[in-house]
Amino acid sequence: MKTKRIGSITACALSLIFVLLLAIPLVGCGFDKTVDRAAKNLNNYDIEAVFSDEDKTIKATEIVTIKNTHKETMSTIKFHLYGKAFREDAKILPYTYTSTSKCFPNGISYGDMQINSVYEGENPLNFSYSGQDNNILVIDKSLKKNESTKIIIQFELKLAECIHRLGWFGDAVNLGNWYPILCIFENGEFVCDPYYSIGDPFYSECSNYKVKFTFNSQYKVATTGQIKNEKIEQNLTTVQVEAKAVRDFCIALNKNFEVVSGKVGETEINYFGYINDTDIEKNLKTAKLALSTFNSIFGTYPYRTLNVVKTPFLFGGMEYPNTVWIADNISDDFELTKVIVHEIAHQWWYGLVGNNEVKYSYIDEALAEYSTILFFEKNESFGITRQKLVQENALSYQLYAEVIDSIGGTINDKLNQSVIEFQSEFEYAYVVYVRGSLFMDALRDKIGDKAFNNALKSYFKKYKFLVADRNALLKCFNKAAGDDLTDFFEEWKA
Numbered sequence: 264m265k266t267k268r269i270g271s272i273t274a275c276a277l278s279l280i281f282v283l284l285l286a287i288p289l290v291g292c293g294f295d296k297t298v299d300r301a302a303k304n305l306n307n308y309d310i311e312a313v314f315s316d317e318d319k320t321i322k323a324t325e326i327v328t329i330k331n332t333h334k335e336t337m338s339t340i341k342f343h344l345y346g347k348a349f350r351e352d353a354k355i356l357p358y359t360y361t362s363t364s365k366c367f368p369n370g371i372s373y374g375d376m377q378i379n380s381v382y383e384g385e386n387p388l389n390f391s392y393s394g395q396d397n398n399i400l401v402i403d404k405s406l407k408k409n410e411s412t413k414i415i416i417q418f419e420l421k422l423a424e425c426i427h428r429l430g431w432f433g434d435a436v437n438l439g440n441w442y443p444i445l446c447i448f449e450n451g452e453f454v455c456d457p458y459y460s461i462g463d464p465f466y467s468e469c470s471n472y473k474v475k476f477t478f479n480s481q482y483k484v485a486t487t488g489q490i491k492n493e494k495i496e497q498n499l500t501t502v503q504v505e506a507k508a509v510r511d512f513c514i515a516l517n518k519n520f521e522v523v524s525g526k527v528g529e530t531e532i533n534y535f536g537y538i539n540d541t542d543i544e545k546n547l548k549t550a551k552l553a554l555s556t557f558n559s560i561f562g563t564y565p566y567r568t569l570n571v572v573k574t575p576f577l578f579g580g581m582e583y584p585n586t587v588w589i590a591d592n593i594s595d596d597f598e599l600t601k602v603i604v605h606e607i608a609h610q611w612w613y614g615l616v617g618n619n620e621v622k623y624s625y626i627d628e629a630l631a632e633y634s635t636i637l638f639f640e641k642n643e644s645f646g647i648t649r650q651k652l653v654q655e656n657a658l659s660y661q662l663y664a665e666v667i668d669s670i671g672g673t674i675n676d677k678l679n680q681s682v683i684e685f686q687s688e689f690e691y692a693y694v695v696y697v698r699g700s701l702f703m704d705a706l707r708d709k710i711g712d713k714a715f716n717n718a719l720k721s722y723f724k725k726y727k728f729l730v731a732d733r734n735a736l737l738k739c740f741n742k743a744a745g746d747d748l749t750d751f752f753e754e755w756k757a
């Protein structure tokens with residue numbers, strides 16, 4: 264009997280070792296499969312771009328493979344040209360009057376974006392600029408249901424000297440929304456909003472990217488995706504980057520980057536600070552904690568890389584897929600922590616679950632802002648409670664309302680409205696972020712912690728790599744709560 268038992272234990276241990284051996288590579292495989300599965304049947308961008316440091320321009324060729332997966336025929340194909348918003352004769356500016364001086368510390372500067380040619384294979388295609396402020400590229404090419412095409416666009420970008428998503432300043436170059444990106448085709452037409460000054464007025468679908476980018480070797484680079492190859496020749500660095508199933512592709516260059524790296528699960532997380540910064544390790548630690556916290560609350564971040572990048576920026580931070588930008592002028596420690604956490608939360612709310620950020624800006628912003636409260640609640644070592652943060656938000660909103668009241672104004676406090684309906688960037692910030700997070704907290708109080716968490720998990724699971732809207736969010740909360748929350752949403756104008 265003894266022998267038999269030893270035998271069975273040994274067999275069991277061996278089979279366990281065998282299972283473990285099998286399981287080790289399988290963990291990583293399963294991880295990659297999530298993105299690989301999502302990447303199937305998406306549009307593909309293949310971009311080759313060269314940045315000239317001397318005249319701050321980019322010359323690029325972009326090959327986009329597009330399939331019409333809709334039932335309606337696309338009579339033309341339309342792309343956003345966000346770079347055109349920085350041109351001298353632009354009528355709709357990507358910055359408000361109040362943020363102009365922050366955006367241009369060295370005086371007003373202009374950029375531009377020019378399309379040189381558009382081809383389908385060997386055949387040149389006619390194209391024109393259209394949209395409310397000529398920021399839309401219209402290509403004379405129709406695409407029936409299930410038809411595919413490969414469009415080759417040659418373009419040039421001139422960067423303004425400015426502290427914004429797109430521009431150069433000092434030793435830094437920000438390339439956000441820098442290449443022609445396909446407008447979303449919805450209900451039989453392309454959504455063609457211009458680059459508004461308020462909010463992050465973008466709306467794009469997940470696609471696969473291969474980007475070959477050449478720049479002066481004085482710079483270091485932080486991008487969306489994974490760098491697959493890097494070579495330096497005659498003081499020029501060329502990186503080849505791949506990103507699957509991402510909503511956009513950004514690049515940041517800086518002559519002073521210093522990088523520290525860590526790992527959370529299967530994701531490598533890199534913090535790009537500046538040389539001689541003393542808070543690099545601390546910021547990496549915050550970023551790692553944010554990633555692991557949100558992995559456990561919402562569902563796992565499925566990509567191999569997350570870059571947290573310090574750069575000149577006129578707001579606190581900015582989210583792009585696989586990357587967040589953190590403004591380099593934040594001196595307050597707690598503020599910096601909040602910005603890192605808020606921007607990383609956007610990897611779930613914007614990056615993975617997309618939404619039309621012009622029409623429903625409150626969705627991803629209120630969720631990202633409330634996610635910071637969930638972060639501090641979960642990580643008690645910061646010593647900040649949910650109650651304290653919610654009270655602070657309530658007080659701050661009340662003070663704002665009193666100020667507006669004292670000057671005889673009224674707040675347009677609707678959450679569910681387009682960014683263009685807000686009267687100022689202050690109103691947008693107080694309503695969308697502050698009131699938005701108060702709405703999320705009230706919703707949680709109404710349906711309870713368990714239903715609230717389940718709703719966020721199911722919203723993520725159901726819509727990751729896709730786009731959602733207000734009704735999708737409402738439905739997830741209804742289902743998790745086992746209740747119809749339409750009236751509650753409407754009370755909050757959400």
Ligand SMILES: [Zn+2]
Nearest residue numbers: 605609628631
């Ligand atoms: Zn945000």
